[in-house]
Amino acid sequence: MTRITRGxxxxxxxxxxxxxxxxxxYVTQDFPVLSAGPTxxxxxxxxxxxxxxxxxxxxxxxxxxxxxxxxETVTRDIHCVTKWSKLxxxxxxxxxxxxxxxxxxxxxxVTAFSDGGYTTNLPLEDLTGGRAWIAFSYDGEPLHAxxxxxxxxxxxxxxxxxxxxxxxxxxLQLEDEPGFWEGYGYHNYGDPWREQRYAGD
Amino acid sequence: xxxxxxxxxxxxxxxxxTKSIVFDVPGWGRHRAGQHVDVRLTAEDGYQAQRSYSxxxxxxxxxxxxxxxxxxxxxxxxxxxxxxxxxxEIELRGPIGGYFAWEEAPGTPVFLVGGGSGVVPLRAMLRHxxxxxxxxxxxxxxxxxxxxxxIYRDELTAADRGDVRLTLTRRQPAGWSxxxxxxxxxxxxxxxxxxxxxxxxxxxxxxxxVEAVAGALVSLGHDAARIRTERFGPTGGxxx
Amino acid sequence: MxxxxxxDGNAIAGTLAEVFGGDMTTAIGTCGHCGARGPVAxxxxxxxxxxxxxxxxxxxxLLMVITQVHDxxxxxxxxLVELQAPA
Numbered sequence: 001m002t003r004i005t006r007g008x009x010x011x012x013x014x015x016x017x018x019x020x021x022x023x024x025x026y027v028t029q030d031f032p033v034l035s036a037g038p039t040x041x042x043x044x045x046x047x048x049x050x051x052x053x054x055x056x057x058x059x060x061x062x063x064x065x066x067x068x069x070x071x072e073t074v075t076r077d078i079h080c081v082t083k084w085s086k087l088x089x090x091x092x093x094x095x096x097x098x099x100x101x102x103x104x105x106x107x108x109x110v111t112a113f114s115d116g117g118y119t120t121n122l123p124l125e126d127l128t129g130g131r132a133w134i135a136f137s138y139d140g141e142p143l144h145a146x147x148x149x150x151x152x153x154x155x156x157x158x159x160x161x162x163x164x165x166x167x168x169x170x171x172l173q174l175e176d177e178p179g180f181w182e183g184y185g186y187h188n189y190g191d192p193w194r195e196q197r198y199a200g201d
Numbered sequence: 202x203x204x205x206x207x208x209x210x211x212x213x214x215x216x217x218x219t220k221s222i223v224f225d226v227p228g229w230g231r232h233r234a235g236q237h238v239d240v241r242l243t244a245e246d247g248y249q250a251q252r253s254y255s256x257x258x259x260x261x262x263x264x265x266x267x268x269x270x271x272x273x274x275x276x277x278x279x280x281x282x283x284x285x286x287x288x289x290e291i292e293l294r295g296p297i298g299g300y301f302a303w304e305e306a307p308g309t310p311v312f313l314v315g316g317g318s319g320v321v322p323l324r325a326m327l328r329h330x331x332x333x334x335x336x337x338x339x340x341x342x343x344x345x346x347x348x349x350x351x352i353y354r355d356e357l358t359a360a361d362r363g364d365v366r367l368t369l370t371r372r373q374p375a376g377w378s379x380x381x382x383x384x385x386x387x388x389x390x391x392x393x394x395x396x397x398x399x400x401x402x403x404x405x406x407x408x409x410x411v412e413a414v415a416g417a418l419v420s421l422g423h424d425a426a427r428i429r430t431e432r433f434g435p436t437g438g439x440x441x
Numbered sequence: 442m443x444x445x446x447x448x449d450g451n452a453i454a455g456t457l458a459e460v461f462g463g464d465m466t467t468a469i470g471t472c473g474h475c476g477a478r479g480p481v482a483x484x485x486x487x488x489x490x491x492x493x494x495x496x497x498x499x500x501x502x503l504l505m506v507i508t509q510v511h512d513x514x515x516x517x518x519x520x521l522v523e524l525q526a527p528a
Contacts, residue, residue: 002241003290004244004245005242005244007285007289009244009245009246026246033489034489035490036487036494037494037501038442038444038447038501039446080491081491146446161491181491181492184515186508202455239455253454297454297464297466298451299464299467299527300450300451300454300480300482301482412445429482431449432449432451433448434452435445
């Protein structure tokens, strides 16, 4: 039986409405940096975002073209599978609805791919309906490299490993293909409210 | 390797940021100087956090001692350094880590290089060296920000401290005759035995420090296979 | 590769001991991507992640990923072509 350590409570936890905290999560006020490899450092000159795969032709934006697109600032709660949640995080980015506008596809699945080789998979539907962004600003500042800058995928309704840091594009697919963590035993979908952390949950 | 209870016996302030804690661990076997333990804390709501800490005491010392550097936004170190009281119980696992360990044996000189809290496992090695009456030449090069930041200061500045070279990188006291800069290739060349003497080297501290020192040693002709490294991550203290 | 944010194999000595049944820090591994050989203690380790990610110090290639799924350790060591037990 694990013994309780007198007086230990981890980092100071704010009082929050429990209805905002998915099962098994602990709310934190800092923003932990999680990584599976070194932080990529590229230049904005060579940055691009591409939607490719099951499409008539790939759609690519340079950084300047990307910055010219309509942007939104949203406030969302984020939930990491390692059990920390951060509430009311503020992001600015381009909605996937905007990016997917005019993209004709019969694909039902997406693999997001990033600098450094990271991938994660989702149903295409979960990127639509105002639920996903390519975010380039956090808390009013340009997104720091350690948090996925210059731009990351932001899909707050799923565990945060799906919000791929250093994202460079989306591969639209007819078949679902497990991404990095999904291939190592994490849940294929990852709904924090159903506590879908691991495959089979 | 199982988690076992450990009871804090004594707290010793080392520097403003570090504290040593002596633990009673029932059934503790003998560790090797340089090894570490994993420490686990459990909150009432079930939240758990785990960190690794080098063992600061020698195998010959009666009880095991850990030295904790308080990391400002840390999770475990502020508890161990500020909240833990004698009589409190934590869980630990170990000793572990045969690579970064030194055992007295006749052989070539031993060069120890520590940055900040990286000195902790090296201090265990020095204490083991003394307790085993070793005649192997051993030398410590320890980099700290200032004299106030030197952990085990009394021990490492005592008249009978052995061969200890300090470098104080940010502030030196008036009349300081030791080194006063970051450990660079030139300093390593000055302090370490020549490569031809094939010293066994142990380097410990923040990742960047270890990389720089190990790189300098290799560029001076030392055999990489005789350089043992232990990286403490960017902050140099709490290894998650 | 050098990444000042990363740790080395010493940091996961306890986890590896649980997984492999003993101290693995002196075990010699061979990278399947570039052929580099060295002690497990010297690999590049990322522990701040949904699992432990182990990369080759020479080429950055993925050597091992260790996850804990409901108290069961899952180890994928496909990046290692050889792991020689410690002497």
